[in-house]
Amino acid sequence: MALVTFLSEFGDKDYYVPAVKARMLSINPQLNIIDISHAIEPGDLEQAAFVLRSVFREFPKGTVHLVGINTVGVMTQGYIGVKLEEHIFIGPNNGILSLLADHDPGILVQFADIHLKDSTFPTRDILAPIAAKVASGAAIHDFGGPLTNFRKLMSRQAKATREHIIGHVIRIDRYGNLLTNIRREVFEKLNPGKFKIQFGREAVDRLQTGYDQVEPGDPFAFFNSLDVLEIGINHGHSGNLLGLKQDSVVYVHFGD
Template sequence: MLSINPQLSIIDITHKIENYDVAHAAFVLKSVFREFPKGTIHLVAMNGTSNITDGFIGVKHEEHIFLGPNNGILSLLFETEPGIVVQFADIHLKESTFPAKDILAPIAAKVASGAAIHDFGGPLGQFRKMVPRHVKANKKEITGHVIRIDNYGNLITNIEKTVFDKLNPGKFRIKFSREILTHLHQTYDLVEPGDCFAFFNSLGLLEIGINHGHGGDLLGLRYDSPVFVEFITETNIIE
């Protein structure tokens, strides 16, 4: 990319995505892309040679541009349909064992230098999609799942603070593995080492774990494990 335009500012978000883990890649990019200026080009190098990849696409959403393989990963970034999706034309593609470098990087550099993604292909009505796990919520309970385990073993769920705040009558039980918590904490260190914690993190998602311990291993939880928030009302107490 720098050989095309030496003035480009290139920022590595991460090179530590688990191998072949599309959900991990999508979670990281979805969590951080809004921290970059509008107009940023995000290059996604994930499973580009997979047999489910149907070419390469450019997507414009919330004034950010995403370039990546058409294998479903980009669909996991958005809650709504993106405004523009472009299928890159064959003339811009080549046989490659490293398409992120040989195909997407040159297009990214040219778009960052002033070209439009439409210059490299035409509109794509439907791109490959994956369906993420959604919470189930009612006045009695929220049922969510672990969507990420970080390097410390802390478990991030898909239970959003906005949903919790809307339904919470004041008393609740957070249930996971064999543990039950009845209140939220502000951060990891407000419980003793070895004790469980639960709080809403900077992403607005419920995070659980064990202070100074690997929550995933010690609690027997992994990606997609269920987590429950049970709301306590007077009716529940009578029952």
Template sequence: MGLITFLSDFGYRDHYVAAVKARILQLAPIQPVLDITHAIEPFNIAHAVYVLGAVFSDFPAGTVHLVGVNDWGANGGSWRAARYQGHFFVTADNGLLPLLTDGGAEEVVALSALEPTASPTRDVLASAAVFLAQGHSLYELGPPAPPQYQLLNRQLRLQDHRITGHVVHVDHYGNLITNISRTAVEAVGHGRPFTIHFAREVAREILPHFQATSPGEAGCIYNSKGYLCIGINQGHASELLGLHYDSQVDIRFPATS
């Protein structure tokens, strides 16, 4: 029996998470379920995509990822199950799958509710997750059907002497995670020095960690996934710098003669 992870925007104050887990245990009493988080901002697909995308590949191949975020989806109720990079995902058709997979899911099928439901995560998605965790085929759940609701990822703008990216997530500490990768910086920079421009600040180096600066000072690092992050040592960078989701960040390189 495979592992199920559970991510949602249900919060921790109410019974909603417990209700979903109770349904899973009714269907499979010894099914292992691991919580990723239930503190996704309500209906915030970008937040869910970032958190799930940062961690799903760390789980064993064959893991089923149950996503209860904005769980009614498009068109008054629409749900999907998919396979991507050896993992399975069950989620509403709300744009999450195209963003998470960058449109590259290997297989996608439609799920349907057998009767009206007040909780699609409990009544539709949890059942599908258990079915897949028990080793059944994706195509036993429903017919092939691509996601109907499409969202597109922000793309980097790469030029000879400049990279333009954006903040894609603000974490619990106020650190700003961007979509600028170390790979992109090395490919455009070719070893040249560079400056990083954000808000009214300019940084000239990548630090090993935020504590390499003095308390209250801003700095830039690469996170464990190789993406540029901006933070303030012992401070909340988003609030102090006035930067938020989708704020622009530039890396500039000197022109070579």
């Protein structure tokens, strides 16, 4: 199956998304194009990387992922193809693809000038044709040579000692729940049995396994399907109620 996922910051009010899809389908009408999201905030590489990192492994190996985020921004240093964990990513060299895993991709390709053109819409005019052709059987090496200047960004990491973990909110979902960068494996390694999780003016000393295990209006904390700590207020928008936002600090204190 020729499968392409599509992630962008284009929204759903303009012609941009269907124009990109039309360009790919004009090359191969049999493509199966799956939308990941087009609601990324413009230029928010961290948000886009979080969404893509959270879901790309759920697709079959060999899937081509088209990334149309900040493709004309000042950070973009050309356009590239990346092979990571048997998945192919086509996008700008602006650092977003470096945030998809804790290790470097196995293959990095800089697209050659012959495949580039002056465009105010490079996702449609440059990246979409390459994505469609790769999904149809071409290799990313067919479109360029080795990349020597892979742009890298560093994601914010939680800081941990035997006494505490200091993490941050990395995403507020549409329900107002707060996803953090505190990972289950780190918490479980350090947890002596007693702990307190503090976020804003709220604190909890036990973990739940779901949202409905506390009364409406009460705070909750659990490790979600991504194995990161999720916190919030049941039936409430935690960001608004607690004054928390992306990058707000979350503390875990161990012991009495």
